[in-house]
Amino acid sequence: MKQLIFLSLLFTLGCEPFMEEKKQITFETIDTDFSKGRLNHNQTHSLTDLEKFHGHLCDGLVVGALAIEQGMKMLYPDGPIDRTNLRIVSQPSPCSISLNEGVKPAEIDSLGSLATQQKLSACQIDELKLMEDDFTDFLLRSNPEKLFTVSEINDFVWNPNPKNDYLKSDILNKNAPDCK
Ligand SMILES: [Zn+2]
Helix, strand or coil: CCCCEEEECCCCHHHCCCCCCCCCCEEEEEEECCCCCCEEEEEEEEHHHHHHHHCCCCHHHHHHHHHHHHHHHHHCCCCCEEHHHCCCCCCCCCCCCCCCCCCCCHHHHHHHHHHHCCCCCHHHHHHHHHHHHHHHHHHHCCCHHHCCEEEECCCCCCCCCCCCCCCCHHHCCCCCCCCC
């Protein structure tokens, strides 16, 4: 592994013009062509592919995809992304990435906190989904180059400390009743 980067996510959403067209997120990658193969297997990955892997489309997934896109532009400016030479470090939450304070609509965080405590009514869960969908749409219509500050860490030491004690928040309300 040659390169590790740190993505410092500095949101400046309020300063950027809203784009008419929704952004299409795609990643061009190169891999080996089988388990002992050569580096010649090119693929294109879309946000839909990420959605299938993650399980659903959410604002956190889009923030993560946009952040990775900015980081990969620094690591592989001429493309494609060499996945044989890459490791990703992330926090454990399945649906969120740390943002600067005040960037994400505060109501999403307050309702999200109540959802994590399973204190939302059925209709409030639907309301939270609409708010997150609106924020997702906003992200995809914003200029991603203005959303993040990407910086390189020199002499980074890889020292993983894997744990399995996080709260998987996206399954807590899976049996909640429908809003009527
Ligand atoms: Zn999610």
